[in-house]
Amino acid sequence: MLKSNSRFFGLVFQISAVLLALVFTTIVLLITQAQPFEAYKNIILGSFGSVTNISNVVVAWVPLLLASTGVLIAFSAGLWNIGVEGQITLGAVFTTWVLRLLLDSSLPPGLILALAILAGMLGGALWAVFAGALKTYGGVNEIFGGLGLNFVATALTIWLIFGPWKRPGIGSMSGTEPFPDTLWLPMVPELRMSWWSLGIGLVVLVFVYILLSNTYYGLKFKAVGKNRTASELFGIPTGNYLMAAFMLCGALGGLAGAMQVVGVYHRLIPSISSGYGYLGLMVAMLVNYQALWVAPVAFFFAALNIGSIQLPIVLKLDSALSGVLQGALVLFFIMMEGVRRRFTKGK
């Protein structure tokens, strides 16, 4: 009785969190004297109105999926890996690097692509190890270490684009010289989308789901995250597990960056990480450690991002509205969870 009641309760609170977020965003829209329904309609049309739009949502979904699942591993180990953003960037940098090195080699393009993607994962993992080492050996909280490294990663990208990797002639914000299409992932004709990167995203999702819910390692990550001292006493090498969580998360972030290069932009651009790292943290906060939920939530967030691109063009509204709605959703979810706990405890 009580059990089914509390599940029902949980749903009620979650739905009210969504409603509150919508109310909040509507109020924000009213403050700017915009018409809320027009704005929402445009977001929906912008994300699902045409095949191109839907494919763009999928293009945004893949890196978000990878970043969110990575963050989920870090969360399980109790780590606030805010540095995913930089890890995505470094993944893109390493991938670009390997592609440039092997561009004129006689290796088959498939092999070059595979090496470049692996290099991307390595780059992300290395950047995460940086933040991890700062935390475990230097006592620097991973929030500050990761955040600082994010800014450093962006600076590194810009330096590369305007310096050593600049386009013949003059470097520009549009990025490095695009790679020939032999070094692209196979693309869907007419679209920016690649089935390959979608496939990789989904495989990783399943991998992380199995890792966290069905393996010994997943259990240990959670043990370290829940109670580090107890895990240490229990004989788990907590330091190793923390570093492993950082590395896995970084590798998945790096993979997201690699996908941005080989599957979307085909070059290195200044804002290659596009905020997917920070958004991934938000997704991971919403799903409450359940990896499979990452798929729909990340898809929804990606749709909001893509849909809001239309806003400045059609309604002269800033596209940051998607961030407001995403933030409000996470915020009210967290708050309603607290309200639910108060309620159930009181009874």
Added chain:
Amino acid sequence: MDTNLILTGLAGVIAAATPIVFATIGETFTEKAGVINLSVNGTILLSAMAGFVVSLTTQSIILGFLMSALVGALVAMVIAFSSITLKQSQVAVGFVLTLMCRDLSYFLGNPYMGQSGPRIPPAFPIPVLSQIPILGPIFFNHEILVYLSYILIIVSYVWFYKTREGLVLTGIGERPAAAYVRGTNVNLRRYLYTFLGGALVGVSGPMYSLAYKAGWKGTISGLDGIGWIVLAIVIFGGWNPLRAVAGAYLFALLQWLGLVLQPNLPNIPSQVLQVAPFPLMILTLLLVNIGNAEWVDRVLAGMPEGERRFFSRLLRSIKTSPPAALGTPFENQ
């Protein structure tokens, strides 16, 4: 470089550090009470936008600043309510808020982008003090906010270390249970300090949009990131307002030196120098935290007596430790 130029430069350092002084003292109050307000970065952006828009539409700087203080305090109240009353993670809520406030500032500020609004009244020298050689031109020929920051520094120092209330503040951050037993309403005080700290952080926003970086420029306002520096300076300051203020001035000084030296370093693109504060932030945090690491103790133990004493004293003097109950909710039972 001639002396006058250096003096003007140093006076500029004091002016540039002023918003950071307000924000770091505010955050120090909040964290000293045991609450982390991680939303500082977003709060500064949102209050910079709100303060500018209100000043522009009402043509009143004072209303603009009041609005920004209110915005900062309201954001802080969301954190206080979620963490103190609803017992949710301060870090999670603060992080979401920092992103959401940033997007809110871009969204709501969009129609006002690039407009020119009122500005803080110009600098005026303080009669006698500005005549002091060297110190006068550096410290006592400024806009009114800089003078207010001096008062804030003194007040916060007295509040922290010379009043009973300061003891209570330390108590609710270090040993809330003990403070509760002594008759302190821990959670009420945490609410109040979070409110106060948030308001001070909020006030720092329009100091950019109404003065040094006048106007609201949305994503290119160059303000994104400053809040994280503030949070790092609070740690560097060891939750001591005076040390935090020293950190704020040091930071502004280094930024100025970077600007002055830039022509001598033509190989470094300006984008790279712009992010120089962040590796600096990591290094600083490393310095103040490394004394807490286990392996450092082991290394120290293996050193000859004289060196060991020197290094451990050095580490201890720069090491900082947070209030013991920082980030943990308090339940009176």
